[in-house]
Amino acid sequence: MSADRRLQGLVRPYVVTGGRAHASRNTFDAVTVVIATREQVAGLSPEKKRLMELCRGGALSVAEIAAHLSLPISVTKVLLSDLVDSGHIATHAAVSHAARPDMKLLKDVLDGLRARL
């Protein structure tokens, strides 16, 4: 974070991201599934420790992590990005970002929904 950025008057939730509004990587969607890959949490900020504690229990989407931790999704993405960089978490499954969803995927969704009727 540069010094001038620090002077811009940050909104409080963003303090937890070290003032950054954008994630270091652009791989996270609200439904990207995240899993913890490392037990070690020494040296992490309190928010990141909370996040790791939650993720250790099993796989969750970015939106679920945000909701459980009462953080905006945008802030959660910044934290998750850092944790990918430091090897603490990995993304497990991601949404299809093809411009056009493939038919196999839509058929699977349809079958899954019909099975509930």
Next chain:
Amino acid sequence: MASVLASDGPASPNGPAPNRPADAGVYLRDTVRTAVKLLVVGPFAVGKTTFVGTLSEIRPLRTEETMTQAGALVDDLAGVEGKSTTTVALDFGRLTLSDELVLYLFGAPGQQRFTSIWKDIAHGALGALVLVDTRRLDQSFEVMDLLEELRIPYAVAVNTFDGAPPFPPDELRDALDLLPETPLMSCDARDATSSTRALVTLVEYLLTRTQENA
């Protein structure tokens, strides 16, 4: 672990709610490889949260995003201090469709001023279900315009409220200015079967579109 979850209470200690599939627990199955999302949109109090809650296997969750009244995310606030901000809540739920596939339903507010929230959440969405209240059809135009702008295919479901005037489908189609291919159905957001049927109709339509464009 327990302390994190206890504060938010996502796992109902009273077991699964009636009319809801067996409680899947807080976490996803380890075998899940793909997550997809559908949007449930419409004007205020049209039943989005009810719809999501009826179908979700977890207690519906809520995240809040802060943005300016002008519609910019706080992320982009540099240099515009003094603009008032507002908080937009997104309610969402989860349906595990198979060992590998999970579907998230996001209830999103239907106003144009929330466009930036939309762009983020709509990115990668398969499609949207527009919930309509026949007593205030005019309030649905904005959300349909927004979907068209973002090129998100949608189907329209009339949420059946007690006391709402029943409309012949043709009249409703005209009033909402729907394309001939856009599915129009009625649904009861409180009922799991009716709500699931609405999603089935939406996904059938998405599949047809994809086949036609292939």
